Structures are given as structure tokens and as C-alpha cells.
Amino acid sequence: MVDLKYIGHSAFEFKTGDKSILVDPLVSVNPKYDYKAANITDIFITHAHSDHVGQAQEIAKEKKATINAVVEIANKLADKKVKTRPVNLGSWLNYDWGRAIFLPAYHSSSFEDGTYGGIATSILFDIEGVRIFHAGDTCLTPDFKAYKEIYRPNIALLPIGGTYTMDVEHAVVAAEWLGAKTVIPMHYNTFPEIQADLNKFLQLMQVNNTKCCILNPEEIK
Numbered sequence: 001m002v003d004l005k006y007i008g009h010s011a012f013e014f015k016t017g018d019k020s021i022l023v024d025p026l027v028s029v030n031p032k033y034d035y036k037a038a039n040i041t042d043i044f045i046t047h048a049h050s051d052h053v054g055q056a057q058e059i060a061k062e063k064k065a066t067i068n069a070v071v072e073i074a075n076k077l078a079d080k081k082v083k084t085r086p087v088n089l090g091s092w093l094n095y096d097w098g099r100a101i102f103l104p105a106y107h108s109s110s111f112e113d114g115t116y117g118g119i120a121t122s123i124l125f126d127i128e129g130v131r132i133f134h135a136g137d138t139c140l141t142p143d144f145k146a147y148k149e150i151y152r153p154n155i156a157l158l159p160i161g162g163t164y165t166m167d168v169e170h171a172v173v174a175a176e177w178l179g180a181k182t183v184i185p186m187h188y189n190t191f192p193e194i195q196a197d198l199n200k201f202l203q204l205m206q207v208n209n210t211k212c213c214i215l216n217p218e219e220i221k
């Protein structure tokens, strides 16, 4: 069983057995989430923008967790106290909890100081046979049709806030192209530029028979 928790913005925790994986750990967005209570072994980052790197370094130090990201991000965040696994696009990466693959996202990627952050990514996880696609920040791309054929994702985490990523209408098409039976929206309502109409999203999703779960980070206890 994989236990999926929405922390907020694009941050998720996947718990499998006694281990937890964090993705895009902007945990500061949710004061109710306590990463110290979780046994975090791996942190994944989709791209270098601060709303996705979040508190990765601090958490990696505290939990002795490994930061997994493209080379440019991993090298920038590595220091004596932070373990990293620098990777790039294209192959399955094996872990004791399953495997993951980094895929391209259509977005920019740079650190706050302007340093180049490598290619922006989406990440597909295969944990105990459950395939979870975290789209990162991206526009709609026909790549999703190929992912349906090749990876058959069960759960898709899709940005819907617009301005910097897909909006509601495009995310509905993305859900259909990916073929995931469960879709969880992310990257919306955190700041004014990414306000999304959730009712419209739910309405449009009903048309293609996909289960849409709106997870409320406020509910984390």
C-alpha cells in the first residue's frame, strides 16, 4: 500500500512501509505538516524554482535523506551534510521501495540567484506496482499519450493553476491523454497568479469518467 499525502502546492509525501518519499518539498506552505515525524529516505525535485526546491536541503540534512534531481540541481544542493543522487532523463532508477524515472517537462528551471537548473522534469514513480505521475510544472504535451502507452500511470498529479503551467482546461485533456484513473490537482491557489476554478475542473473531469480527488492540505493532522 502506498499512502499518498498532499502537503500543498506541488509537495507530496508517498509513504510505503516505514519509509517516506517527498516530492517538491515546499513544506513551509503547510504548518500542519511535520516532516520530522516521517522516516524520509528520498527527496525528489522536479526543477530548480524555489516553490519546488522548498526546504529540501534542510530536510535532507535533518533526516539524512538523499536528494534525487537532475545533475545541475543535485550538484548545486550537495554539500558535506547533504547526500544527492544526480540523474538525468530516460532510465528507470531503482530504489528499495520501487523505481522512478525522470521525464521532460516543458518549463524553465533556474535557481533564485539565476544559476541554470538543467532541464525541468516530470517524475513517474512505480511504488509497489502503483504508478504515480508527478507532472511538475509543464504545459500540455502529446508526450502524455506516449506515457499512457508506455507507463500506464494509475494516479496523475497535475498542475491546474495556469499562468506558469497548464490551466484547468488543459489539465482535463492531460488527464485523458495520460489515462490515469485517478487525478489529483496541484499547483493552484497558493498565490494570486495561480487561482483555479475547482468546480469547473470537477465538472469537466466528470465527462471523461476519471476519478478526481481534490485533496485539501488543511486536513493534515
Ligand SMILES: [Zn+2]
Binding pocket: 049, 051, 052, 137, 164, 187
Ligand atoms: Zn511552480
